[in-house]
Amino acid sequence: MKKGRIGTKDVRKANLMALATALVVTVALALPASGADKFPSNPIKLVITHAAGTSNDVEARTAQPFLQKYLGVPIVIENMVGTGGRKSREFVIKEKPDGYTLLSTGMPSCQIGEILFKGRYQTLSFTHIYSLFSESTALLVKSDSPFKNMADFVEKAKGKTLSCAVPGVGSTAHLNGIVLTRYLKLNTKWVPFDGGTEALTAMAGGHVDYVICDTGSATAMLQGKVARPLMIFEDKRDPRYADVPIQKDLGYNVDTIPSLRGVVGPPNVPADVVNILEAAFIKSAQDKDFLALAEKAKVKITARDAKQFFAVSKSIYDEIKAEEGNLSAMVKPEK
Amino acid sequence: MTDHWSLVVSGITLAFTLKNILALILGTVIGIVVGVLPGIGPTAGMALLLPMTFGWPPATALILMGAIFFSSNFGGSITSILINAPGDASNSATMMDGFPMTENGRGNEALGISATSVIVGGGVGVILLVFTAPLIAMFALRFGPAENALLAVFALSIIAAMVVGSPVKGLISAGIGLFLATIGYDGVSGNIRFSFGVPYFEDELQLIPVVVGMFAVSQVITMGEEGGTIAKVGKLAGSLMEGIKSYARHPATILRSLGIGVFIGALPAAGRVTSSFMAYADAVRSSKNPESFGKGNPEGVIAPETANNSCAMGDLIPTLALGIPGSTAAAVFLGIMIMHGVVPGPRAFVDNGQVLYALLTSLVLVTVVVFVFGISCSGYFARLSLLSNEVIVPYILIFSLLGAYAIRNSFADVLLTCFFGLLGYVMKRFGYNPVPLILGLVLGEMAEKNFRRAMIVSDGSYSIFYASWIAKILLAMSLLSIIYPYLKVLYRRAGRGRRHVFSSP
Numbered sequence: 005m006k007k008g009r010i011g012t013k014d015v016r017k018a019n020l021m022a023l024a025t026a027l028v029v030t031v032a033l034a035l036p037a038s039g040a041d042k043f044p045s046n047p048i049k050l051v052i053t054h055a056a057g058t059s060n061d062v063e064a065r066t067a068q069p070f071l072q073k074y075l076g077v078p079i080v081i082e083n084m085v086g087t088g089g090r091k092s093r094e095f096v097i098k099e100k101p102d103g104y105t106l107l108s109t110g111m112p113s114c115q116i117g118e119i120l121f122k123g124r125y126q127t128l129s130f131t132h133i134y135s136l137f138s139e140s141t142a143l144l145v146k147s148d149s150p151f152k153n154m155a156d157f158v159e160k161a162k163g164k165t166l167s168c169a170v171p172g173v174g175s176t177a178h179l180n181g182i183v184l185t186r187y188l189k190l191n192t193k194w195v196p197f198d199g200g201t202e203a204l205t206a207m208a209g210g211h212v213d214y215v216i217c218d219t220g221s222a223t224a225m226l227q228g229k230v231a232r233p234l235m236i237f238e239d240k241r242d243p244r245y246a247d248v249p250i251q252k253d254l255g256y257n258v259d260t261i262p263s264l265r266g267v268v269g270p271p272n273v274p275a276d277v278v279n280i281l282e283a284a285f286i287k288s289a290q291d292k293d294f295l296a297l298a299e300k301a302k303v304k305i306t307a308r309d310a311k312q313f314f315a316v317s318k319s320i321y322d323e324i325k326a327e328e329g330n331l332s333a334m335v336k337p338e339k
Numbered sequence: 340m341t342d343h344w345s346l347v348v349s350g351i352t353l354a355f356t357l358k359n360i361l362a363l364i365l366g367t368v369i370g371i372v373v374g375v376l377p378g379i380g381p382t383a384g385m386a387l388l389l390p391m392t393f394g395w396p397p398a399t400a401l402i403l404m405g406a407i408f409f410s411s412n413f414g415g416s417i418t419s420i421l422i423n424a425p426g427d428a429s430n431s432a433t434m435m436d437g438f439p440m441t442e443n444g445r446g447n448e449a450l451g452i453s454a455t456s457v458i459v460g461g462g463v464g465v466i467l468l469v470f471t472a473p474l475i476a477m478f479a480l481r482f483g484p485a486e487n488a489l490l491a492v493f494a495l496s497i498i499a500a501m502v503v504g505s506p507v508k509g510l511i512s513a514g515i516g517l518f519l520a521t522i523g524y525d526g527v528s529g530n531i532r533f534s535f536g537v538p539y540f541e542d543e544l545q546l547i548p549v550v551v552g553m554f555a556v557s558q559v560i561t562m563g564e565e566g567g568t569i570a571k572v573g574k575l576a577g578s579l580m581e582g583i584k585s586y587a588r589h590p591a592t593i594l595r596s597l598g599i600g601v602f603i604g605a606l607p608a609a610g611r612v613t614s615s616f617m618a619y620a621d622a623v624r625s626s627k628n629p630e631s632f633g634k635g636n637p638e639g640v641i642a643p644e645t646a647n648n649s650c651a652m653g654d655l656i657p658t659l660a661l662g663i664p665g666s667t668a669a670a671v672f673l674g675i676m677i678m679h680g681v682v683p684g685p686r687a688f689v690d691n692g693q694v695l696y697a698l699l700t701s702l703v704l705v706t707v708v709v710f711v712f713g714i715s716c717s718g719y720f721a722r723l724s725l726l727s728n729e730v731i732v733p734y735i736l737i738f739s740l741l742g743a744y745a746i747r748n749s750f751a752d753v754l755l756t757c758f759f760g761l762l763g764y765v766m767k768r769f770g771y772n773p774v775p776l777i778l779g780l781v782l783g784e785m786a787e788k789n790f791r792r793a794m795i796v797s798d799g800s801y802s803i804f805y806a807s808w809i810a811k812i813l814l815a816m817s818l819l820s821i822i823y824p825y826l827k828v829l830y831r832r833a834g835r836g837r838r839h840v841f842s843s844p
Contacts, residue, residue: 055747056386057671062678065390085747087541088524094538120529167796173529195484195795198526198788201670205607205663211483212796223677224662228684297393301678 043103043277047078050267051096051107053089059220060265063137064108066297070288075281089113090123097125101270103277106133110265112320116174119324120331127321131273132314134285135266138306140219141180141237142248146210147229154234154254157214158188165191166213169203171221172196174331176263177203180237181216182330184251187258204231218263219245223302237261244302261323264306266313282310343692350696353398354704362399363701366406367708373407374414377551377742380427381411381668389675397679398694402701404675408668409461409651409702412611413709416453416644421446421723422569422735424555424742428546429611429647431777432619434554436632436639441569443635444576446721451582452637454713456644459586461706463597464604464652465699468659473685475653476660479605484792485803487608489813491786494613496817497620498775508771516779519544520787527791539751546612548743548756549780553773555739556760561767562728562735569724569731579714585637592622592642600646604653608789610666611650612781616774618646624823652702659683659695 050068054060061083068079084092089109096107107130117123143154151157168185170178173196185192195212197203200221207215208230215231219242225231226245236242237260238250251258267285269278288294289307298305308316324331353359373384384407392400415426420437433453440449467475482490498513522533523543534540562569586593596618603614622642623632632639654665655672662683664670676683681691688695723731743756763773797803805811 056383057667057674059674061386062389062671062674065386066393069390069393082748086749087538090541091538121531165798172526193795193798195792196527196529197792201664202607205480206483206792208661208663209480209483211485224673224683227682228662228686230661230663230684297678300680301674 043280044075044077046104047080048075048103049080049082049105051092051105052081052083053085053092053107053109053113054083055085056083059139059218060108060110062301063265063303066301066303067136067288067294070291070294071284073291074284074287087123088117088121090117090121090125093117093123093125093130096268097130097270099270101131101273103269103273103281106267106269106281108265108267110263111135111317112176112179112261112263112324115317115321115324116179116331119321119328120174128314128318129271130268131271131278132310132317133267133269133273133278133281134310135264135308135313135316136285136289136305137266138262138264138304139176140242140245140304141177141216141260141263142219142222142233142245143181143184143214143216143235143237144204144207144222144226144231144233145214146208147232149214149232151214151234154249157234158190161188161190161213165193167193167195169195169197169206169212169215169217171200171203171217172198176261177216177218179261179324179327179331182327183261184237184256184258187256207231220303242304244304259323261320262316264308264316266308266317278310285309346688346692347696350693351700353693353697354402354700358396359399359402359697359701360704362395362403363406363704364708366403367410367705367712370407370410371414371417371709371712374411374416374426374430375418376745377415377418377424377426377555377739378547378745379742380415381408382671384411385668385671385675389678392675392679395679397681397691398697400679401676401681401694401698404672405698405702406705406708408672409648409705410457410709412647412651413453413457413713416647417450417717417720418738420449420453420640421720422555422731422738423558424735424739425550426742427611428550428781429615429650431550431554431612432615432643433640433647435619435643435774436634436636438558439633439635440577440637440640441721441724442571444570444572444574444724445581445635446570446577446724447575447579447717448577448582448585448637449640450713450717450721451577451579452586452640453582453644454579454710454717455583455586456641456648457713458706458710459593460597460600460645460648460650461652461709462703464601464649465702465706467601467649468652468656469699472656472660475601475605476657476663479602479607479657479665480661480663481807481809482606482608483807484789484796486807486809486813487606488786488789488793489804489810489817490606490609491782491789493813493817493820494609494617494620495778495782495786496820497617497624498778505770505772508769509775512766512771512773513775513779516776516781517783519549519776519780520783527788527795543784544780545746545752545755546777546780547746548752549759550777551739551743552756552759553763553766553777555735556756557763557767557773559732559736559739560760560764563732566728568727573725575721575725579717582637586641589638589641592625592638593645595621595625596642596645597649600649601653601656603646604650604665605656607657607663607665608785610654611647613785614650614653615643615647616778616781618642624820648706659687660685 052061072079099105114127118127145151200217203215203217206212233248236248373379385404415430416433419425419430419433423438425431437449531541599618600614603609619642622638623629654669657663657665658669658673664673740753743752793803
């Protein structure tokens with residue numbers, strides 16, 4: 005009885021619905037297809053190695069509106085948190101190399117993750133696209149510390165074992181510190197903390213003798229005159245701290261392990277896609293509004309195109325490979 | 340001085356411009372929403388909205404962020420009280436008595452207490468922030484690795500107060516928590532422990548899946564079994580006004596919780612979870628009826644809520660005074676301040692006085708907005724507890740698992756939540772208190788890492804743990820809190836004995 009109630013009207017309605025659905029599907033399928041020859045025509049996913057609010061994330065979000073402006077498609081940021089960034093790298097390296105999945109990663113964290121922590125990815129096989137941001141490493145003491153400058157520090161530290169707070173085992177700061185103290189023949193007790201802020205706090209309270217960490221974490225403490233930088237690990241003086249000496253000024257023949265953040269894609273992204281992405285980054289890096297924002301935020305912009313970025317990445321890789329034995333000994337279980 | 344007052348006045352005026360009031364209300368609403376969702380807290384909320392504020396004037400941007408930063412706590416308490424699912428790990432302590440109050444039909448009253456603590460904890464917090472920030476911040480700096488390790492030990496020692504009745508089971512639970520704290524990456528040696536080759540366990544265990552599992556999911560299982568409604572009496576008894584009144588009845592608890600909240604907040608090494616649990620344990624210990632806690636004692640809501648809200652302001656104390664963020668969320672807030680050209684530190688009030696006074700004024704206003712929102716909406720929220728369990732159980736489960744997923748977009752976190760749900764259920768069945776487990780997980784990491792850092796600094800000498808006067812006091816307090824329950828028993832026995840002597844013919 006109820007069956008009979010399905011009238012022609014319902015059938016027609018169903019047909020119409022089917023037709024409409026088919027139409028929508030065709031249009032939806034046709035849209036990206038028509039634009040497929042022109043990259044980009046879909047939103048681009050930018051994976052971040054760390055959580056929302058971390059420096060990598062904040063930098064990416066600062067650049068996001070400008071990249072969207074020059075690429076003309078939305079950039080969707082996804083924080084893939086875990087295992088110090090290895091999780092996200094292991095994910096992105098297996099993605100399709102079409103330029104629609106990118107990864108913003110810190111270096112040398114990427115190389116260290118692969119070499120020391122046995123990450124299942126190969127840093128140098130990623131398609132290097134662009135590196136917009138860099139970070140300096142600094143050696144800092146309390147503002148009322150007896151160490152007046154580097155020469156004074158080295159003299160007073162000779163023959164003693166001073167304690168130095170670092171943001172983490174095998175961090176850029178830690179590596180730079182190992183290289184420097186070996187060169188200066190200083191004995192050091194490395195005290196690893198969870199991030200630059202904690203390390204700086206221990207220094208500010210006088211619980212360690214000095215700290216080596218990224219200048220980014222120290223921005224406010226430097227302005228608040230809680231901390232005083234003795235030197236910065238760089239090949240060129242940091243324009244934000246132009247009066248702080250670097251190795252060359254002090255006559256130290258020590259290499260800098262640079263710290264930078266860049267965007268990479270899965271291996272073998274086609275060259276034309278890389279060029280389009282690179283061009284958008286170059287335009288963003290020259291955008292006046294972007295530069296103003298970066299200056300206000302006190303982030304350091306060191307633009308490196310695909311070639312330069314890869315070259316730096318490789319030199320960091322080789323440096324860490326050379327230190328591998330040393331470093332693994334430090335992270336091996338204590339017996 | 341007159342210059343300074345004109346800055347204060349212009350700051351307050353700035354806070355009351357239409358644009359800034361709108362930013363404040365928007366921030367409060369967003370804060371409550373991110374607070375309600377487990378897994379999304381104020382840190383993510385602020386970071387996600389950051390690009391939107393780039394073109395904004397500094398005051399407006401900071402007011403929006405400040406409102407999110409502060410108000411998220413109330414959002415998290417709503418779900419803690421009503422459905423036993425904390426919106427953030429820091430709201431866990433509120434569940435201990437908040438949810439039992441809801442079960443007794445007094446959800447409305449518990450929400451009233453929570454709203455009142457927003458205004459009291461936040462208000463007193465701001466006042467301390469304005470007048471004593473440099474002092475408290477300098478004191479907080481004296482806490483190095485050794486002092487932080489001892490603080491964690493002290494906090495662990497007051498677990499003893501919470502396991503009255505079944506100390507062995509309580510200690511087993513705490514032991515499991517301490518063990519869980521050792522899983523994953525060890526930040527001091529750089530090693531990975533107890534991962535057994537599974538990449539998921541190479542990270543430290545996240546607190547949210549454990550807390551949501553142990554409380555919300557295990558509760559859902561029990562509710563499914565029992566049927567009926569959350570409010571077991573079937574009707575709402577208490578009112579908001581009663582909440583406000585019962586809040587006012589415990590001035591001593593409030594004062595102690597305020598102190599704990601502000602100070603723990605000012606310490607970068609410890610945060611809201613520690614402060615709220617410490618305040619809770621402190622309330623239990625100093626109560627005349629410790630056995631009434633966990634069964635819906637309003638004091639068990641007053642203490643953690645007051646501590647939590649004042650802790651948020653405490654977080655900002657070293658942030659504003661020295662540029663040292665008191666917590667992860669405060670670190671993000673600090674980054675946003677720098678981005679908008681407002682650099683904290685001793686000169687901040689000279690350089691950016693107007694913006695900072697506008698921000699502080701707005702923080703006071705946020706407490707009022709949250710309070711008004713709380714008292715006007717709680718009545719509707721509380722009716723959730725009258726819904727039949729058959730209806731509400733699936734929603735709580737979806738909400739909890741969604742929250743667990745949202746932390747890192749990871750399905751493994753959802754599985755872990757389910758595992759801890761089952762564990763929590765089994766533990767409850769056999770009379771094991773889950774709170775010590777959570778405390779062990781939170782404090783174990785703080786105690787262990789700082790202990791080892793202190794040992795590196797001292798070249799392996801234990802003397803660093805009684806070198807400073809802060810360390811001495813903490814050590815003494817820990818010992819005292821461990822033997823206190825036994826002293827109490829002895830004292831009572833002695834009392835009874837004397838009476839016996841007197842009454843004997």
